[in-house]
Amino acid sequence: MINVKVSLRPLVSKVNLPTVLKTTILPGDSIERLFIATQVGEIFYIGNGVIRTFLDIRPRIIKLGDSELGVSGSGYDERGLLGLAFHPEFYYNGLFYLHYSVAETQGPGALPEPFMPNPCDPRTLNLRWINRETQYDHIDTVEEWILQSNGQPQKRRTLLNLRRPFLNHNGVNSLNFSPETGKLVLTTGDGGSGYDPFNLSQDDMEIAGKIIEIDVVKNTFTYNPPVVTRFNELPAPIQETLAVIAKGVRNIPGISFQRFNNQYIKYAGNVGQDLAESIFSFVDYKPIPVTQLVQASLMNSEPDQEGFINFGWRGWEGAFPASIIRGCSANPTLDEKTMAYYNEAVKTSVRRLQPLTSYFHKDPRPDKFGGTALTGVQAYMGNGIPDLMGSVVFTDLARAEESQSSVRGVLAYTRVRTDCKLNDFSVIKTDYNFGSQSAYFVNLGTNLDQTRLYLGVYGSMKVTDFNQGTVFEIIP
Template identity: 25%
Template sequence: MKLKLLFLFALFSAFSFAQTIDLTLFASGFTDPTEIVHAGDERLFVVEQGGLIKVLNSDGSVNATPYLNVSTILSEGGERGLLGLAFHPNYATNGYFYINYTNTSGDTVIARYEVSDADANIANPDSGTILLTIDQPYSNHNGGCIRFGPDGYLYISMGDGGSGGDPDGNGQDINTLLGAMLRIDVDDDSTAPYAIPANNPFVGTDGADEIWAYGLRNAWKFSFDKDNNDLWIADVGQNAIEEINKAEPTEAGINYGWRCYEGTAEYDTTGCPEATDYRAPFAEYTHNATGGCSVTGGYVYRGATYPGLQGLYLFADYCNNQIGMVNSNAEITYTQPFNGQFFTTFGEDVNGELYIAGGISGNLYKIVDTQLSSTTFNSNAFSVYPNPATNAVTIKTSGATTVAQATIYDVSGKQLLSYSFTNNAAQNTFSVSTLPTGLYILNVTGTNGLHYNYKLAVN
């Protein structure tokens, strides 16, 4: 079922085209989703705050048996619970994945688990190994996001410890792991249970060795751009300003300014050095102007389906239910509110397509751009005919590359058919007779490794 929520973005000077964002219901029935990630294949793994990780298949179905249940070892409610999940880059061979949760004492725990030997859709619940435990002085501002960076190290976002206004000064304290972005080496077993990358900024000097960056209040989601590896951090503000920070992958030791600054505005500069010592946000927005209160970080779109979204960073806000987009000039445009959603997390699948979920509705949506103009969306690398089609479609090579795979998706992004070709032929024909009448997206993967997209009508 398609949820009709079509909004036209306001036309800002930074955009030479109008954007149309459509949310299509992909799956439902989740309770307080906090994370959506993939493990290098077509599945998505949906994390619930209460302690469950569920397997979401490419057809939108959810496995009846959870991938993992850690509900008995965590504290849950408010900003506590199961908050993060990251699969090891070599998960396909070693079966390792990592979770971030608050234990029964309310402290942050980073733990490693393994997939079951008998079933790829179930983890071994007895395989948990705690790598790191961090005391939390208050119940809120636990951060929670974990990601493997392009360098193979595990990054961990830590809030400032909670309460309000950072009463303990953790954001500017380089000797605490709170209020910081951490980076550890989970593959080096010379120093159990993890090692410190040698080029972390405070190795061999004053400061906690695990810190990669600091001056963060409560980074609620960060991600790496799949194209250039830039690190994007969405940092929740205090009372007035929400931050979107960006750094190049090798920039270490950045101070993002909290509690001295909230965004670019002074917050509490008592004992703080000059403003030039801080990294200003790449983009920011105010509560007064947008009705926002808490940014939810997303991703730079790098999928192949929607060329109009290429290179834009998508984010949301829990209070105004809007999706925002940031372009390369740090300018933001917004949708109108998607009422009743209260977005808590984004997700990215193995193909770079984006999803979003809400903590109240329990629904998970595919993000689509309905503006698929023939000049930007179609490609002349192949000829696709007949189009409209009835029983079969032929893909004919128009250039140097031939067809390796053809995949058909519906407009919600659900995969319906997939065909692989190994004959290196100039043309290939496959059946679409099982598809009902409608409009579809045909994704053609060439033997050159590139993806080409076509609108396909079936009658």
């Protein structure tokens, strides 16, 4: 693949954890504005070179950096304001949507200690999430808001209230409207911890670990849905607004749509466990209405999964069976090894989607990099950087095993191969000098026609370290 070099042009600095970057045109305006949503609950936009506050919901956000899950006091957190999406008709109707972790919903977590599967102990491979009303970490909500004629945003209704087992894997950039269907697409992580302890991502009834379509036009009079974890716990009018596009998701930094002739290629990244980060692409899919999933569950039957997307987790980590292999025989002379999630790997081996590309946490090749976590995936259709035209660009939080004292994130790209086989990727070189400060690449955004790319960078991994964020435009 061609070596590409770009420049980073700073647009805004000293912002808190920039988690979502989107553009839209405000009602009565004529220029596309860049909106920046921060993990702590602020939404800014850039107008005439000045950063302005659009909405501040910090009081509604759970206290960040304060969790019972093993990393308490570390300042690291994956909760907060995670999703922002503007309705396709936002200019006319003022509707936009938020996904965030709700203040004062902190629970003890679903397990008393960090989880690690043991292939030699089947009990660790078949855990169940019990006492869900009390054993959870927090509650996430998806809400509809409206920009009123006086310029003030106001909440209209709640679409979903989701109880989450752990603090991590809640998705990020988790709300996007499909240009294909006009529906709101919600991406949920598998619930967190590591290795998906309860295998929520493969369970058709679990809301965790899925890509979900929400028809925001249907049943607009349901204002306060119950707090749930499973589809069959939702009232029928809400079930009727939902369909599931994909399952087998570990954690996902949103979904990107790329117009190609009269179709859209969908790109979605799946954050890896210990081995690899993966990007998936698909064109055709057949979502399953939640009402059908619930009906199949009641009948104890299998729903028709033709055209349904499965990323394979927890049996597969991208293109590879989920690892953890150990010798379990009591007889040391026998060279027998057991793979933790062998059954899941076999069960999903045929049905799963192969990734477009995978990159490793350790990669000895000189022109590659060892990744940490995939944080953004965006199609690029601009001609300003000709070598990237038509490709999918992605970001990784930080190079693994960075030799320097200061950490650097990574920008890279790949393309869909005409034979649909696994493709390679290439690192994009950047010329920006971050000096001695660390630079974690926390997200990637694009404008409406995908001709511009925006990069969110943070100087720390602690949500308690404020004002260390910068938003860049990626330019030739």
